[in-house]
Amino acid sequence: MPKCWRLLPLLAYAASVLASSQSFENTAIVRTVELGGAVVHVTTTYAIKSLEDGLKAYTIALGRDERAKTSYLEAKVKGQQDALQIKEHVLETKDDFHLVDILLEKPLSTNKTLNIVVETIQTHATEPWPATAGQKDEQALRYTTGLFILSPYATTVQRTKVKGMSPRIISYTTPKNVESFADNTAVSKSGATVVYGPYNNIPPSASSSFIEQYQQPITIHYNHDQAVLEVLKLQRSVEISHWGANLNTQDNIVLHNAGPKLKGHFSRLDHQTQAFYKRPAPHVLPALTLHLPSGIRNAYYYDTIGNVSTSRLRTAPSVPKNKLGTQFSVLEFKPRYPILGGWNYSFTLGWDAPLADYASYDKSTGRYIVEVPIMTPILGAVVNDEELTVILPEGATDVQFVTPFPALSNWIGTHVTYLDTIGRPSLTFKYKDLTPMHARSILVSYKVSWSAHLKKPVAIGTVFMGLFVLGAITRRVNLTLHQKKKVS
Numbered sequence: 001m002p003k004c005w006r007l008l009p010l011l012a013y014a015a016s017v018l019a020s021s022q023s024f025e026n027t028a029i030v031r032t033v034e035l036g037g038a039v040v041h042v043t044t045t046y047a048i049k050s051l052e053d054g055l056k057a058y059t060i061a062l063g064r065d066e067r068a069k070t071s072y073l074e075a076k077v078k079g080q081q082d083a084l085q086i087k088e089h090v091l092e093t094k095d096d097f098h099l100v101d102i103l104l105e106k107p108l109s110t111n112k113t114l115n116i117v118v119e120t121i122q123t124h125a126t127e128p129w130p131a132t133a134g135q136k137d138e139q140a141l142r143y144t145t146g147l148f149i150l151s152p153y154a155t156t157v158q159r160t161k162v163k164g165m166s167p168r169i170i171s172y173t174t175p176k177n178v179e180s181f182a183d184n185t186a187v188s189k190s191g192a193t194v195v196y197g198p199y200n201n202i203p204p205s206a207s208s209s210f211i212e213q214y215q216q217p218i219t220i221h222y223n224h225d226q227a228v229l230e231v232l233k234l235q236r237s238v239e240i241s242h243w244g245a246n247l248n249t250q251d252n253i254v255l256h257n258a259g260p261k262l263k264g265h266f267s268r269l270d271h272q273t274q275a276f277y278k279r280p281a282p283h284v285l286p287a288l289t290l291h292l293p294s295g296i297r298n299a300y301y302y303d304t305i306g307n308v309s310t311s312r313l314r315t316a317p318s319v320p321k322n323k324l325g326t327q328f329s330v331l332e333f334k335p336r337y338p339i340l341g342g343w344n345y346s347f348t349l350g351w352d353a354p355l356a357d358y359a360s361y362d363k364s365t366g367r368y369i370v371e372v373p374i375m376t377p378i379l380g381a382v383v384n385d386e387e388l389t390v391i392l393p394e395g396a397t398d399v400q401f402v403t404p405f406p407a408l409s410n411w412i413g414t415h416v417t418y419l420d421t422i423g424r425p426s427l428t429f430k431y432k433d434l435t436p437m438h439a440r441s442i443l444v445s446y447k448v449s450w451s452a453h454l455k456k457p458v459a460i461g462t463v464f465m466g467l468f469v470l471g472a473i474t475r476r477v478n479l480t481l482h483q484k485k486k487v488s
Helices: 008-021 064-069 207-212 268-276 455-476
Strands: 025-036 037-049 055-063 070-077 084-090 097-108 114-124 126-128 140-146 155-163 169-172 185-191 193-202 219-225 228-239 246-257 290-292 297-303 312-314 329-334 344-354 359-362 368-373 382-391 397-402 409-415 426-436 440-449
Touching: 025 382, 037 055, 055 114, 064 070, 064 097, 064 114, 070 084, 070 097, 070 246, 070 368, 140 169, 169 185, 228 368, 297 329, 329 344, 382 440, 397 426
Parallel strands: 025 155, 228 382
Antiparallel strands: 025 037, 037 114, 055 097, 070 114, 084 097, 126 140, 140 219, 155 193, 169 219, 185 193, 228 246, 246 344, 290 329, 297 344, 312 329, 359 368, 368 440, 382 426, 397 440, 409 426
């Protein structure tokens, strides 16, 4: 085959990229990075201008490393509450960037403008630096991202704002080789905010040539006054009981402090002294506050040793499913020992809740619909791995479910417990890198016939009848080896 023919696919691809890059223009891009511990919140506002008529999708670009750290992505039109539909491109192994299409509510005509806000949550994006710290030392983290906001379209002006929780920014990167886009390095610091830009007249940057020539990492080294928390493993079991009108939830949690590892030995005296003077080390977790659902009862929390009696629970009144409410129960959970950097703590947390707060019944279809929360968020923490099991009532059929976001995998099994006959259907979902933004609910619907409702009382009645018959038989059977003869 002649070489010119081999170049045709490459030329066609280049032409399509060029055409797409000319469909929009970014009049301004502002990226705001809110630094945290295990979770970093990034908000990017795109002020776009349509260069063609009838455009239905706008494309954004994420660097390869940025996409790998992004666990949550949502796009909205500025000022609106409803999220726009997104469609991710296939990430090729050779690509340095990842493209995501944002589907617009209605096509844009030529020279029309629109502001799109893209919100992302990054996990495992920071690292403790230094990696070890003494019990009395402060905690410092560092965060690295790309200097330029990548886009397949030309950009008139862009800037990046990196905000810390306190003004104690230890150091930040001064960019190089940006004379083409700014009069100087265009970086400044004011209080807890470091601003990169403005950078002007940037060509389409979602290309390997631009990334190789201009893109560069920038690192912010900052003090962080809160523990960096990760949930290494979460096993949640949710059991639906119609006879008890109850929804039981149990979480088996492995909590990890991902801050700097403890240098030296732990001193209980130093810890008590810091607590007395109310100067706790930021990388030490002495207690944890959790927001649990309202209306819960029979709550329990224990670790491998036993009940954690140092904790305190304040319950809120129940809120029925058809009514709106923002109340929640508060659990002040105090582990058996302070959790220092690199340490783990495993515990179990469970409670009962009225089924009416989560379930509804559709008479027209004969289906039950139950709202199952995926997780209970821990403020500032990321859940590395979760396995959620939903145990349905025995005899449930035609099981269906709707998830707010896709699971890594899911399957249907059977769960057998006491007083069951054939076992209960169960749904299992596996998730990875969950953030508080993922604290949503799965809708599970199913049918249960009247005969299935009667299985449990029939099983209980059969057991008691069997025990009664067995007791009656044993009273009439003589099992002695040498029976005494009656003397007349």
